[in-house]
Amino acid sequence: MPLPHRLRSTLVALIGSTLITVLAVACSSTPTAGPGAGAAEDGFPVRLSHAFGTITVEQRPQRIVTLGEDLDTLAALGITPVAYAPTAPGYSDDVPYLKDRIDLSGATVLDGAETGEFKIEQIAAAAPDLILASNFYGMPELYDELSKIAPTLAYATGWGETSWQELSATIGRAAGEEDRARAAVAETEQYLADLRADLPALEGKTVAGAYYHSSGTFAANPRSASMQKYTALGLRVNPPLLEALPEGASDNSVSRETMDVLDADLLILSYGSDALRSELEADPIFRRLKAVRSGTIYVNDPTDRLPTFAGNNPTLLNIVWLLEQQRETLAKVR
Incomplete structure (x- = not known):
């Protein structure tokens, strides 16, 4: 029997190691070919490449929808989405590490997050100008439909393969907050360095x-x-x-x-x-x-x-x- 999408994702990527080196793009202020290349002086339009093609974000997005853990990066940037998928079953606006960062009480909680079977019409009703799904595993089935609603950012190569630094940097560029994303990444990297020194x-x-x-x-x-x-x-x-x-x-x-x-x-x-x-x-x-x-x-x-x-x-x-x-x-x- 086929496993539900959300369970399948747990089987595929729960607890592994990474051979991915911290990518220079997470700390670079000069975009190269690929995500962010060709941005105008004010930062927009921005072209972002991903596993399913290339999207163009014409101007700073005002109505963002998140389908995965991209919600965390938005919260670190102080941006509240208009609609989002809960981070985990049983959680909506009460995720402890999002507390005091953004107020999700007015945002739409998307149905179908646990199985990955989102309702396209519910996402469309949020009238997004950008859909962030760079860490959502169900893109092969949904990308075509989502991209008809708004520019949709998927993972760079395959689900679970991209470092959190690169994901954060890409989301920062898409949201027009590249500097804040860089600073937030540096803060977490400093935490890791300090913990390594402590242990x-x-x-x-x-x-x-x-x-x-x-x-x-x-x-x-x-x-x-x-x-x-x-x-x-x-x-x-x-x-x-x-x-x-x-x-x-x-x-x-x-x-x-x-x-x-x-x-x-x-x-x-x-x-x-x-x-x-x-x-x-x-x-x-x-x-x-x-x-x-x-x-x-x-x-x-x-x-x-x-x-x-x-x-x-x-x-x-x-x-x-x-x-x-x-x-x-x-x-x-x-």
């Missing part, structure tokens, strides 16, 4: 992560951008996990029998349900994992989806929030 024992240690979504089966993607926050702290993805899931592999599954590829110094784990958590915690193979024995395993609560989705989709705001939740576990790694 020197992390340097060179290994990290693995997975989603236990059904009995006996994990999903992992060690090469997605979702774990950039951990590699930025000096950790490296567990080599056996990289070997088990080679680049380009069509299957990102880890079975109970091959669970040892998750035997890293730090393990980030999510569960599909409380029942699955109980099942795995009783498994003797799981209990022998280094992180389980040493207490360096961080478990996302199955009943609260925000940490899971924040982990999947790193942004300049949720990175800080999530790592603060995990600081106690990070400090145990030796």
